[in-house]
Amino acid sequence: MEVRIKPCKLSGRIRAIESKSYAHRALICAAFADRPTEILCKQLSVDIEATIDCLNSLGAKITRDADRLWVEPVGDIPGEALLDCKESGSTYRFILPCVCMRGADVRFKLGGRLPVRPMDVFWRLAEGKGIKVRGKGTDTVCVSGKLEGEKFVIPGNVSSQYISGLIMALGISGRCAVIEITDSIESRGYIDITLDVVNKFGIKTEFADNRITVYGEKRYVSTGNLKIEGDWSNSAFWLCAGAAGGSEITVWDIDTNSKQGDRAVCAILEKFGAKLEYTPDSVTVKASTEGLCGIEINAQNTPDLIPAIAIAAAAAKGETVIRGAERLRLKESDRLLSVSETINSLGGYAEVVNDTMIIHGRSLSGGSVDGCNDHRIVMMSAVASAVCTSEVVITGAQACEKSYPSFFEDFRSLCK
16 A cells, blocks of 8 residues: 655643554453453554454454454363464564463464564473474464473573463463563563553562562453553654644644553653643644754664654654664564664664664655564654655555554544
């Protein structure tokens, strides 16, 4: 799909889409709980639909009625179940440890770049704990056996998704176990989200000194009903658009005290010089008469924010240096490359030096960009039109449906 956007000022109020991170986790915990759960989630993305489809293939029964999901838990997992993860890394890395913990024989179908995204860390752990794997690096991976043990050692500097998947798996294990994290912990906020969700489903945990203890003896207990909170990762695009374009945008139905790590977008924008105002369930970015100034950012804990932040950086005076960005290469696209190429295609100037991105603030003229089959690159390109002088043309714009199907509808509601 090709989208053409004329330069426009983005301003107004927009409701935050539901958090994809919270929805994945809540659905998985509900699917392995003791009784049905009702989940309030007004909008589903392609990634969330992948998780629902996979859980249904495992024997859950998840149905939708208006803006609610009704989750009836998994019983006996069908033999040789086939789970189509599409391109959702969260679906794959979260559900995989859960089926290994249940001792199920399962085939995973993987789309897009998912077959080549790193999995060696989990395979080394799993194969040492009783799991057999076939088809590594291909689009169909088969696992069998049961994940055993009460101590799991895993690095924290590759992907927090491995750790989150293990935490959720231990919630269905019926035993107490410890996850020992070596090296530095990156994207700590996503682990905090996982702990928050499993705690809501009755699993006690303790996180101290790079050790997570999961007291899984009780297994998951349904919350009865649960509301999915607003998503900070996607809301960041609207906030960055307002800061970059010098306009006022309010994002509401979002928890300003959320455990989501990408809530850090607010502190980052304030460091750029943007003016923000908060209520318990909204944040407003306001025009700054002084404009934005370049800053230095470490992306280690907030890699998903970089495509949004890049637009603010392109509109700022001076240079913005983004360090700790090596894991951006392992996303739906190589985001070190795709973010910098998007800025350059629109008339800006960004360069990559090893694993550091440097964005030189200057006026953006507009132009044609490739969405790179990456939802965040598509959204980045669209909000860039708020600071471009000419039309922005995006090819492959349908990729935004991965996390935000109504993105362009919401974009039009803010375009003045």
